[in-house]
Amino acid sequence: MSNIKEQGLKYNLYSWSAQKKINPMVVSKAEGIYFWDEDGKKYFDMSAQLVNSNLGHGHPKLIQAIKDQAEKMAFMGPGYSVDVRSEAAQKIVELSGLEGAKVFFTNAGAEANENAIKFAKAYTGKWKIFSAYRSYHGATFGASALTGEPRRFIAEPGVPGFIKFDGPYAYRAPKACNFKSEEEVTEFYLELLENQVLYEGPDQIAAIFFETVVGSNGILIPPKGYYEGVRALCDKHNIVLVFDEVMAGFYRTGSAFAFHQFGVKPDLVTFAKGSTCGYVPLGGVILSEKIAATFDEKKMFNGLTYSAHPMGCATAIATIDAYKEEKIAENVAAQGKVLAEILDEFEKKHACVGQVRHIGLFSCVELVKSKETREAIVPFNNDKEGLMPKIVGMLKVEGFSTYSHENMVLVCPPLNITEAELREAMAILDKVLDSVDNMIK
Numbered sequence: 256m257s258n259i260k261e262q263g264l265k266y267n268l269y270s271w272s273a274q275k276k277i278n279p280m281v282v283s284k285a286e287g288i289y290f291w292d293e294d295g296k297k298y299f300d301m302s303a304q305l306v307n308s309n310l311g312h313g314h315p316k317l318i319q320a321i322k323d324q325a326e327k328m329a330f331m332g333p334g335y336s337v338d339v340r341s342e343a344a345q346k347i348v349e350l351s352g353l354e355g356a357k358v359f360f361t362n363a364g365a366e367a368n369e370n371a372i373k374f375a376k377a378y379t380g381k382w383k384i385f386s387a388y389r390s391y392h393g394a395t396f397g398a399s400a401l402t403g404e405p406r407r408f409i410a411e412p413g414v415p416g417f418i419k420f421d422g423p424y425a426y427r428a429p430k431a432c433n434f435k436s437e438e439e440v441t442e443f444y445l446e447l448l449e450n451q452v453l454y455e456g457p458d459q460i461a462a463i464f465f466e467t468v469v470g471s472n473g474i475l476i477p478p479k480g481y482y483e484g485v486r487a488l489c490d491k492h493n494i495v496l497v498f499d500e501v502m503a504g505f506y507r508t509g510s511a512f513a514f515h516q517f518g519v520k521p522d523l524v525t526f527a528k529g530s531t532c533g534y535v536p537l538g539g540v541i542l543s544e545k546i547a548a549t550f551d552e553k554k555m556f557n558g559l560t561y562s563a564h565p566m567g568c569a570t571a572i573a574t575i576d577a578y579k580e581e582k583i584a585e586n587v588a589a590q591g592k593v594l595a596e597i598l599d600e601f602e603k604k605h606a607c608v609g610q611v612r613h614i615g616l617f618s619c620v621e622l623v624k625s626k627e628t629r630e631a632i633v634p635f636n637n638d639k640e641g642l643m644p645k646i647v648g649m650l651k652v653e654g655f656s657t658y659s660h661e662n663m664v665l666v667c668p669p670l671n672i673t674e675a676e677l678r679e680a681m682a683i684l685d686k687v688l689d690s691v692d693n694m695i696k
């Protein structure tokens with residue numbers, strides 16, 4: 256074992272893992288959409304790390320912004336006005352299209368959601384918080400309570416007042432639904448949510464959180480009209496609508512924010528990952544004009560030593576400029592089309608592929624034992640044999656790096672990937688899916 260790995264295993268704790276069962280790769284170099292292990296083997300970064308490395312590795316503009324800011328002013332407390340702090344907030348508000356909005360900066364996604372919970376409570380004076388099963392909102396205590404999937408269990412019984420509902424997922428809807436159209440899907444899930452809101456008492460519900468497009472739980476794209484219905488429900492009962500765009504934001508789905516594609520305006524938006532592409536940590540909450548105005552006279556009880564850190568803000572400015580200069584929206588549209596065609600073909604061709612879902616360069620392959628029964632290739636939260644890590648390992652051997660969640664393999668490359676690179680990488684996935692087809696025979 257290399258010294259780096261040995262030292263790492265001795266002194267580091269690696270996320271979400273039994274420490275004796277992991278074998279963390281030693282990465283020696285990262286450039287563009289690739290990284291290399293210590294033996295010089297090259298990998299396509301097909302998850303853009305944790306779906307945050309939207310501009311890939313070693314981007315000169317981002318690196319320069321970090322160098323310049325470190326020399327000029329590495330830190331200044333959050334109570335001061337600093338050029339990059341003001342400019343980053345303005346750029347993010349402009350990108351959101353939410354006129355009159357303001358930004359409260361955090362260090363990352365979980366903290367953004369923690370603060371969004373507090374904003375919703377302060378604005379409404381109410382206390383219950385709704386979020387979807389099959390959602391991930393972060394690993395701090397409040398964000399874990401928001402999270403709808405098993406990664407929340409460790410924080411339970413958790414914080415009182417967090418209610419879970421079933422968001423739209425037609426592929427795994429109860430069999431009796433037997434949907435004939437997208438309209439029926441929308442109608443069913445809206446009715447389900449509306450009933451639950453009524454049962455829980457609308458006068459107690461402060462907010463409903465959504466991942467605008469659900470990310471790590473399988474790229475769940477809401478059906479047409481769903482968010483319009485949710486918006487109306489929230490307006491009717493004075494409930495704050497929060498879109499968690501930590502993963503979906505910053506062009507991942509093709510638009511600057513995913514909600515731009517669904518015809519509704521949220522009250523709060525949380526963001527992180529793509530705002531700096533991971534070059535330095537940053538996250539935040541965009542507050543609509545009406546929510547921000549809550550704190551015009553009333554004291555805002557939110558604060559962090561590193562809120563609006565100048566290094567993060569300088570990086571966010573450079574990142575947003577790079578998205579525009581490099582026509583990332585256009586590239587996501589073009590490569591998203593290529594990716595969609597390839598994935599749709601996989602769904603037809605491979606016995607193990609139950610469904611593929613994609614929007615922009617945000618996609619996943621849902622693996623099943625049988626297309627007919629839709630039985631997942633591994634039972635929910637119970638992959639005892641480690642089949643999914645095995646499949647991810649098979650991809651890695653071929654130079655395709657990504658991660659899986661439940662029975663889903665995520666395909667979310669850096670947004671500046673070229674068509675040739677995308678096709679080359681997807682040929683690897685095709686080959687590995689052939690092997691998975693054989694495994695389920």
Ligand code: PLP
Pocket residue numbers: 305363364365366368391392393394466470471499500501502503527528538
């Ligand atoms: N929200 C979503 C949708 C996420 O995907 C994540 C992380 O993957 C988070 C929140 C938490 O962000 P962080 O890990 O930066 O705290």
